[in-house]
Amino acid sequence: MTRLIEELAKLPGIGGKSAQRLAFHIINMPTENAAALAEAITNAKKSIKLCPVCCSITDRDICSICDDPKRDSGVIMVVEDPRDMAAYERTREYRGRYHVLHGTISPINGIGPDKLKIKELLGRISSDVREIIIATNPNVEGEATAMYLSRLLKPLGVKVTRIASGVPIGGDLEYVDDVTLTKALEYRTEM
């Protein structure tokens, strides 16, 4: 029982008390339900792997986006992790493909370019690829990674773009930080 509570408490957002409540709930479950939960955990870990094309997580040989012939393979959006990819999929606006880096360049944390899926990205560049959209987060590491990738990709003759930083929709200029205001001005477009 103590071990179960300890293991549950390691999950994000679950503290000691929540872990205890979950543990008691599991103890009171019918045996088959508890077995089903345990099996689901083991199987998920066993069957989930990285897509060999875009490096996103999948339980298939090739992920559903890379495998979809209707997605435009001429455009690749580079994201930090699968959650950012999921965020863009929710918008239902983007019809190209993705590439997941699994992190950003961060010398402080000892993460160099070799720890990211950059080799795999370079392997995907061909004459069919018209544009690489770099969609790393607009913070220090994300911008540094974007610059690094841009320098790497542009000599290969591919168009490299960066998603815009600016005032979020529904935002008020008065309450937006100075750097974002400056970026919104820099990224302005002709109407």
Place this chain on the structure above:
Amino acid sequence: MTRLIEELAKLPGIGGKSAQRLAFHIINMPTENAAALAEAITNAKKSIKLCPVCCSITDRDICSICDDPKRDSGVIMVVEDPRDMAAYERTREYRGRYHVLHGTISPINGIGPDKLKIKELLGRISSDVREIIIATNPNVEGEATAMYLSRLLKPLGVKVTRIASGVPIGGDLEYVDDVTLTKALEYRTEM
């Protein structure tokens, strides 16, 4: 005393209790300090007027920005109110001029284009003006006002731009709303 509390409570962010506390503080002030406060209020209201050029508030004949020969008079940024202008001044990045609309087109609130300082903006368009940057807030009224101004200004042969909407600096794609993500993609720029 009751009248003083009532008047103070009309100020934004000051409720009944705060008004009472302020009123008691004023009562206990030396007479000359109370007189100075009253005079400052009267004078501010008397001396503050709209700049005849950009329609911002000023206590001079022409506001300090319109009067500054070092500011680029070829670029005019159109904002909703003087607070948005102050926000862009804080960035110290923008070296052009401003035009303050004093609101946005909002049919629901009965605010039509004639209630805004649009006539004054049109009066400023000359061959010296290279660009009008529309910096209304990225919400429904702000976007509608931007579209209206764009249709009005473009036939005059002036370049009209819009500040970018996108992911704010330091923001995380995962937690940004769908419309902002879509705009960040739409406004992407070549690196």
